[in-house]
Amino acid sequence: MREGSDIGAIGAAVIGTGFIGTVHAQALRRLGVNVVGLLGSSPERGRTAADAIGVAKAYADLDELLRDPAVQVVHVTSPNQFHHQQVKQILAAGRHVVCEKPLTMTSAESAELVELAQAGNLITAVNYNIRFYPLNQHARGMAATGAFGDIRLISGHYMQDWLLHDTDWNWRLEADKGGHLRAVGDIGTHWIDLTSYITGLKVTSVMAELSTFLKTRQQPLGPVETFSKERSTNTKPTEITTDDTALLLLRYENGARGSVVISQVSAGRKNSLQWQIDGSKSSAAWNSETPDHLWIGHRDEPNQILQRDAALMNARGAAAAALPGGHVEGFADSFFALFREIYAAVAAGHAPSEAGYASFADGHYEMLVCDAVLESARQGRWVDIRH
Structure with a gap:
């Protein structure tokens, strides 16, 4: 992703096909981000979920997702036990990450992710949407x-x-x-x-x-x-x-x-x-x-x-x-506002001086x-x- 590029040119993938993964995908579409594909707990569940919300790709595994050049940002909405290893793999592949809370299972794991995020100069966020x-x-x-x-x-x-x-x-x-x-x-x-x-x-x-x-x-x-x-x-x-x-x-x-x-x-x-x-x-x-x-x-x-x-x-x-x-703004709107700031940072090529x-x-x-x-x-x- 070149610095200053348009949000509409950014491709995202979502890991997780449950309630919150669907909320992520819908907010990204409203923002104008291209939701390239989904990764489910199994290829079958991923395909079913992708078809249900009209996403073209259902990846077989994380390796396949990270080989896709159309994906610049990965949203991790999988169960907590998978966050640490999945985020490590995503950062190693040079992709930006939005991870559901809590970030990891332990503080030792989260400390490691902080170090990796700082070293990689990538946009990394935890989904505290409220x-x-x-x-x-x-x-x-x-x-x-x-x-x-x-x-x-x-x-x-x-x-x-x-x-x-x-x-x-x-x-x-x-x-x-x-x-x-x-x-x-x-x-x-x-x-x-x-x-x-x-x-x-x-x-x-x-x-x-x-x-x-x-x-x-x-x-x-x-x-x-x-x-x-x-x-x-x-x-x-x-x-x-x-x-x-x-x-x-x-x-x-x-x-x-x-x-x-x-x-x-x-x-x-x-x-x-x-x-x-x-x-x-x-x-x-x-x-x-x-x-x-x-x-x-x-x-x-x-x-x-x-x-x-x-x-x-x-x-x-x-x-x-x-x-x-x-005109009441509610739960889904908070994801839209959050992702708007995160993807502006991705498009700019750097985090804002005071990130919200x-x-x-x-x-x-x-x-x-x-x-x-x-x-x-x-x-x-x-x-x-x-x-």
Whole structure:
């Protein structure tokens, strides 16, 4: 890819044919990127998925994908256990990478990928798409200009219900496929990444309590797609060791404190990420279930509700918005806004001086936080993030 080339000339391939892989492919097409092909867990599944969304190629394996000269960027949406080796192979082939979160299974693996990414001078990003809801970008702009004053408290939750029943199943439940932290690794890192990005503050230590309420689940004897409501009658009882919920207390580098509840077993919460940031001047709060509204709190003047409208937002927020005010932008739109920035960097031939997207270094930081969460839960004490 020559420097300054057009986004429409960039070819991409997607590894993974489940729910999130399809979201990637659809957002890329909306952006105008040529989705060259898909790689599934088997040639048959890849072909079926490619036909379903109208992609011409279904690769037999990663080697075939990387031999395709039409592919400059690879999106990795495979199960977590494959991220490390697949990304290593992709970087060695000189391709840019967008990897689903968490970046790897361990911090040792993520540290290696950070080094490889730096050495290869490639665009490498982790798909923390929630940063790119426009009002989260607006909140980042508020923090950067001191609108909150000194940030003192960061609180919230990330709750879902898709694993509420013992008949609910997904590969993330298995520690050898998704990692020893499930709810924290899957959605908890989203919350920590987002609030750290908005405030510009890193977590320095954690106190964690993890709970597994469904210690035995009914595992289907065939594949199940993420968020599927189908219930298999051909199952086997399987012991579960990964976390259903987590309670986290957080300390930040400026002395601020934080707390977050993480749950994948909260009935009625389909995908609710909520944060509140309290500073010495003002506060703000946002919930992903109402993504076009930002609450802004004051002590000595009326509170505000900012409805997403590029004409009323700061430069960061306006840049992430694609639709006029009153036309709700949601989950899929955040992928479009994220990929727009990533592919602008690919087309330019270098990363921006201040990237809004999460880098591999950011993904590695989340793995270090996960290490501390596990250690804290096991030892019952505060644990520092080790760099």
